[in-house]
Amino acid sequence: MTDAIDFLEQLGRNSRLRHAHTAELQQAMAGARIDPKVRNALLGDDTQQLGALLGAEPNVCCLIVKPD
Amino acid sequence: MARLQVQLLNESSVENDVSSAGSLVCVGVGMTLGSHLTPLSRSYIEDADVVFAATSDGIVELWLAKMNRDVRSLQSFYREGKSRAETYRQMVAAMLTEVRAGKRVCGAFYGHPGVFAGVPHDAIERARREGFDARMEPGVSAEDCLYADLGIDPGRYGCQHFEASQLMLYRRRIDPTAYLVLWQVGVAGDRSLMRFATGADYRQVLVDVLTRDYDPGHEAIVYKVATLPTQRPRIERTTIAQLPATEIDMHVTVVIPPAAPLQPDEQIRERLAALDRLGEQMS
Numbered sequence: 001m002t003d004a005i006d007f008l009e010q011l012g013r014n015s016r017l018r019h020a021h022t023a024e025l026q027q028a029m030a031g032a033r034i035d036p037k038v039r040n041a042l043l044g045d046d047t048q049q050l051g052a053l054l055g056a057e058p059n060v061c062c063l064i065v066k067p068d
Numbered sequence: 069m070a071r072l073q074v075q076l077l078n079e080s081s082v083e084n085d086v087s088s089a090g091s092l093v094c095v096g097v098g099m100t101l102g103s104h105l106t107p108l109s110r111s112y113i114e115d116a117d118v119v120f121a122a123t124s125d126g127i128v129e130l131w132l133a134k135m136n137r138d139v140r141s142l143q144s145f146y147r148e149g150k151s152r153a154e155t156y157r158q159m160v161a162a163m164l165t166e167v168r169a170g171k172r173v174c175g176a177f178y179g180h181p182g183v184f185a186g187v188p189h190d191a192i193e194r195a196r197r198e199g200f201d202a203r204m205e206p207g208v209s210a211e212d213c214l215y216a217d218l219g220i221d222p223g224r225y226g227c228q229h230f231e232a233s234q235l236m237l238y239r240r241r242i243d244p245t246a247y248l249v250l251w252q253v254g255v256a257g258d259r260s261l262m263r264f265a266t267g268a269d270y271r272q273v274l275v276d277v278l279t280r281d282y283d284p285g286h287e288a289i290v291y292k293v294a295t296l297p298t299q300r301p302r303i304e305r306t307t308i309a310q311l312p313a314t315e316i317d318m319h320v321t322v323v324i325p326p327a328a329p330l331q332p333d334e335q336i337r338e339r340l341a342a343l344d345r346l347g348e349q350m351s
Contacts, residue, residue, distance in 0.1 A: 005127070063184060
């Protein structure tokens, strides 16, 4: 079973998969034996659920600049 | 080969000597996990004694944690009801503390560390002022992704960028013949710096500012970059008048396309033509 973060990194750097359709993504995830719950979260773009499954801390804020 | 190894060892020794004085580099990790991180930025992250991370989401932090054993999230400094000015000071202080302790510190920021990102600029300036080696390495920013995803070339008509609250709080001169890109629209009008979202009433004030120069029915594009490689960017075409009713969070950027054709400056054109004629006569 491929680690989900490693899988995402490979996906991000692979020209054939970066903009793949759902069926191709499903095939890639099955091939990498990604956990079914993680697969569903990724396909459903449920980042909250994905974060919870992977043990990520939820982000509070992403702003790093203030207007003068 | 032996000479090269010696040279690399010597460089390594030099690096160790320098690192004992502490250093800071702020790198951009890009916007999309796995797609944008440059080899050099990755090397800085991997080689650092400590990495401070400010990313678009916690999943990207997990990715960074695979590159370095000591990745510390800057998220803990945020709190709703606390001024972000104070949060940013604390982030800078946290990084500088480790630099002063003699460590090679890497600040890993999502996107580009120098674009709509005050903390890296402040930290580098402070470190340099204290005599430490400090530098910035660029990354792929949300702005870069926006050009690609929306098919916009900023050189075609020109492109203005404003932080939304700053545009509201100051009298700025908008050029409606150019693209206008508004950042941090999700907190537009927050003078306290203590909120993570404002709302429709505040965006209505932004709309009132924009309609000094634009028709309310003019197009506004709501854009959100893909942060995971499984995502698609959010591209929602609406109108300026509809911005208050549109779902807009802190990740969203709003693009206003040009609303009027470029206006020829006949006086300048005539001056340039006169120079051309003069040049022809001289040759």
